Amino acid sequence: MIPNPWWVPAALLVCAGLPAQHPALSDPLELLRLQPVLRSAMRAVAPSTVRVETFGGTRQILTEEGQPADAVSGPQRDAPLRYTPKHLEELFGKIDPDELGQLWRDAGLEPKPAGEPFEARDLQRLGDARLKQLFRKYRCGPFAPRPERGGLGALTPPGFLQAQGATTGVVLEPDGWILVSRFALNFDPTTILVTLPDGRSFTARRAGEDTSRGIALVKIDATDLPVPTFLDPTEVRVGEWAFALGRTFGGGPLPSVHVGIVSATDRLFGRAVQIDANTSPANYGGPVIDVRGRVLGIAVPLSPQGRDAGVDWYDSGIGFAATVANLGELVDRMKAGEILHRGWLGIGLAADDLGPGARVANVAPESPARGVGLRPGDEIVTIDGTEVRNPFHLQVLLGAHMAGDPVHLRHRRGDGEPVGITVFLAEVPRAEREESTRAGETFQPPWEGDRPPEGGR
Amino acid sequence: MIRSATLLLTAVLLTALGAGPLAAQGDGYAFDEREPGTPLEAMIAAKLPSLVKVHGASGLRTIVPYATGVIVSTEGHILTLDLVMVQAGQTRVVLADGSVHMAELLPPDTRLGVRLLKIDPREVHIPLLPLELADTVPENGTFVFSIGNAFRLAEFSEKLSVTFGVVSATASTGLRYQLSDLDYDGQLILTDAANNPGHYGGGLFTLDGRLVGLNARIVESTETNTLVNAAIPAADLRDYVARWTGTGPVVVTPEDESAVPAVQGYHGIVLFDQGGRRSPPAYVERVRRRSPADALGLRPDDLIVRVGQQTIRSCKEFEEAMAGLAPGAQVELTYKRGDDVLRGTLVLTEPPR
Structure with missing residues (x-):
């Protein structure tokens, strides 16, 4: 008897198990055909993709705990609670008497004699754990908000030491308005230098920012700058090619490029497109473009965890492009120097x-x-x-x-x-x-x- | 999910049937030879036999004892990185057929950080298919594939790993190696095709099959503080390979161009540098009279932002850029005065007495 050839069940299984061939893979020449498409898209946006360098700056890069990045000596989170009588007074002024009564009962403390009001020092009897919670809840005492420099927090997450290297910007309007990433301005630099692809350099003046998108606007004294086409986010489709351009590395005619696809649209409530092309300081502020050279957004570090972070994700297949076409009147507010928040x-x-x-x-x-x-x-x-x-x-x-x-x-x-x-x-x-x-x-x-x-x- | 389940089931079935491709060949261990379908698949299949696994000295945990090499001559010359593990008497080369060959070490190119190995062609029983090093650097945005033995995933005659990406940029400055025993000051091709330990010394190819780069170790960019995948441009390696394989004119690389000159050129710029941990931006505090800086018209409070093509972000970077320049050297200086960006040429002189 002749046994079944070994491949018959295998072939059957393969046929049953695998979906029909993916349409994108059915064209064996797709990559070869994409090459000139990528090139022409890069060429279309290259004149609008500028190099942004910063000099000086006073802001320290803070960790999640608000400490300067190079000053953290160990975990701060479980440090013992330290407070002063003044802190207690402050907390006592904020806390609701009814809430205090409830906490008092929860702590199993004897009720105060009738007619005798709570005092600030009574709070101590609640114990450190509860006090810590209260200080934190009412943001006072040792948990009072730290003074912010310029009202803006640090962008970078702990564990990543930002280099003051060149980043990228995109021409927004021909008369010198340039979009950059907030990341580029993290050091609060004293001088911002924008270099156009034709080699001309300009000092840039800071205008407003959209902290919810992670972008900032700067102005240079130039005219007739080439403006790219900003694609309306509603026209972006998941799965289309996305090319992230940057000017960090060198000043050749073509910007640097990382290739990926659009992973998701409408991230951060319509403020960003998610892509899987590598985004990193090498292309923050740079345009993320489609196959026609239209700008889907500006590469920025963002994350849904709220730390405005994302630098630590640079090699993770998760990147964000802040959308520009739907900025609308926010552009004028940013030009006027407004710092926009969500x-x-x-x-x-x-x-x-x-x-x-x-x-x-x-x-x-x-x-x-x-x-x-x-x-x-x-x-x-x-x-x-x-x-x-x-x-x-x-x-x-x-x-x-x-x-x-x-x-x-x-x-x-x-x-x-x-x-x-x-x-x-x-x-x-x-x-x-x-x-x-x-x-x-x-x-x-x-x-x-x-x-x-x-x-x- | 479906796919892996199918494969698993297939494997189970094959085992149950007791017959299959694994047992089909004499050495009991053969690999499928599927016909490549797309041009890219065909190109990869054509290049794979020209890359070899390189195994070297082990010992310290920090030393990765394996890498990849590229066959560059029919005489058995193999180009790889000059890694620590490449030691005389301990370096072995595994060819596509799984045969192991002891490699002789030729002198390295210390500037480029590469080294040629040589195996005895008489002991090789498959054709040695040398690759030609491309003489141009690919443009940004060129699709590439990269071949190497990442994490030593391939043993014996198992095939090397192929990763795919695009040339992001070719950069010359601001890059450093994490373990810096390779002092490389030339250009590097940066790509998003994944590079990993073991992949080093492998080849970076364009889709039309040109060998455009030799995978370098992963480097860290000082511009970004992030890791980047890098390759040494093949064009830069041609002279070294030609010299030792005898296939081209012998070009002797100047040994040490960056030797400190006997006399340091004088510029006459005094920067506002009050010291401190972080070197401040290069603001001019004073310009010495009748100095080259004076001749250029530099003034106090000007901010020096560029020396030649190099961005100057601190006083320290300025001093480093000027160090090693002899009298007579011409330096293109870009500086900021108020809101204007100015440019001029600084001609260094002998220091005044």
């Missing part, structure tokens, strides 16, 4: 809330939400006329807004009728940003700033 309402959302609507679990002190009188238990029904389906939906609806934007929301308290109010969003306080990152919560993108309730963790 919007922050200042509410926490309940983890067990499945909708419809979104229930407010807590309200951050000194937040826009507190300013308009939102309270825990309120249910937000609509945002700008759109019905809120659940807390996640609320985040998406709020996410695209910038600080200063008015948002019209309708909320219901108890069984009452929904009430409409207009609230102006604020910028996320730095401490809030850090805190939510440290907490490592996953309920919501921490950079949105609205924290979940304590119980939700």
Whole structure:
């Protein structure tokens, strides 16, 4: 008897198991055909891709803990709590008496005799662990926000020491407006030098920034600069080629290039396109282009973990291109020198809330939400006329807004009728940003700033 | 998922049937010889036999005892990096057929950090297919593939790894090796085709099969503080290879061009450098009278931003750039005055007495 040839079952299995040949691979010459396409796309954008060098600068690169990157001696997180009587007074001034009463009972302490009010020094009796939580929650005492230099935090994550090397920029308008990455300005340089591909160098003046996109605008005294085509983000498709160009390495006619595809669109609420081409300081600020040489966005370090980081991801297949075509009036605000931030309402959302609507679990002190009188238990029904389906939906609806934007929301308290109010969003306080990152919560993108309730963790 | 499950099932079935391609050949260990389909596959298949596995001295944990080499002559010359592991009496070469050959070491090119190995062609029983080193550097944006024995994944006659990418740039400055016993000041091809230990010394090819680079060790860029995949341009290696394989004119590389001149050229610039851990930007504090800087018209408070093509970010970088320049040397200086960027040529002189 002749046995079955060995390959018959194998071939059958292969046929059954593998999908039909991928269309992109059906053309064996695709890569050869892509070569001239890549070249011509690079040539199209090369004249608009400039080299950005910075000199001097005073800002220290801070770690996640806010310490200068070269001054960290060890883990700070579990350091013993150190506070002064002044700190206690400060905290006592912020804490709600009802909350203190609850904490007092939770700590198993004897109730104060009737008529005798709490004093600041009573707080000590709650114990260091609870005190630490309170200091942190009310951002005072040892956990008071650190003074920010120029109101902007460091961009780089711990573990990465930024080099003051050349980065890249893209011409936004012919009369000398150049888009760069905020990363390039991290050192707060005293001098910024922009060198055009034709060899001319200009000193650049800093204008505004969009911290939510990680981009900044600078101005040079030049005219008739070639402006590339900025592609509307709605026209970007997942899976299309994405070429990330940079000017860090050398000043030849063609910029450097890394090749990948678009991994996702509409990241960070429409502010970025995600790509798998390598992005790193070698091309931050540079254009990410499609096969026709149209700019999908500006390569920037971003991350959904809120540290505005991403440099540590440079070889990970995760990169971001901040979208430009949908900046709209933000361009004019940046030209006027405005530092733009993403919007922050200042509410926490309940983890067990499945909708419809979104229930407010807590309200951050000194937040826009507190300013308009939102309270825990309120249910937000609509945002700008759109019905809120659940807390996640609320985040998406709020996410695209910038600080200063008015948002019209309708909320219901108890069984009452929904009430409409207009609230102006604020910028996320730095401490809030850090805190939510440290907490490592996953309920919501921490950079949105609205924290979940304590119980939700 | 589906794919791997299928392969696993196939393997199980083959074992169960007790017959299969693995047992088909006499040495009990053969590899599939699928016909390449696309031009890229065909090109890779054509190049693979010209690359060899190189095994060398081991010992210290930090030394990776394996690398890759490129056959460059029918006489058995093999080009690889001059790594620590390449030691006389311990360097072996494994050819595509799995045969092992003891390699003789030829003198290295210390400037480029490469070395030729030589195996005895009489002991080789397959054709030695030498590769020609391309004489041009590929343009940015050229698709490339890279062949090497990354992480020693291939043993015996197993095939080397191939990675794919694009030439990102060719850069000459601001690069450093992490373990710096290779002092390389020439240009390097930077690519996003993955390079890894073991892959070093392998070849970087364009899609039309030209050998354009020899995989270098992974370097760190001082411009970015990130690691980059690099290759030494093949064009820079041609003279060295020609010299030792006798296939071209002997070109002697000048031994040490950067020797410190007897007299340091004088410029007359005093920078505002108050010391400190981080060297400050190169602001001019004073210009000595009747000095070359004075002749150029340099003034206090000018910021020197470039010497030639090199960006100067600190006083230290300026001093380093000027060191080693003899009297008479001409330096193109770019400096900032107010908001203007100016340029001029500084002609160094003998230092005043």
